[in-house]
Amino acid sequence: xxxxxxxxxxxxxxxxxxxxxxxxxxxxxxxxxxxxxxxxxxxxxxxxxxxxxxxxxxxxxxxxxxxxxxxx
Numbered sequence: 001x002x003x004x005x006x007x008x009x010x011x012x013x014x015x016x017x018x019x020x021x022x023x024x025x026x027x028x029x030x031x032x033x034x035x036x037x038x039x040x041x042x043x044x045x046x047x048x049x050x051x052x053x054x055x056x057x058x059x060x061x062x063x064x065x066x067x068x069x070x071x072x
Contacts, residue, residue, distance in 0.1 A: 011037035
């Protein structure tokens, strides 16, 4: 099954997303908004799933830490 994400991303965030393995394609030329380029993009689900699987340990650790803070 193919799922897609549509988003408007800041050009700097878009570069970081590529480093994280979230491959995107520009839908059209971006616009300059509040001093930064904002670009409409599309991404397929497999890039997002790769990202989630690669960094899931960070969310689990953060959730466990939050639970410990609440217990204290």
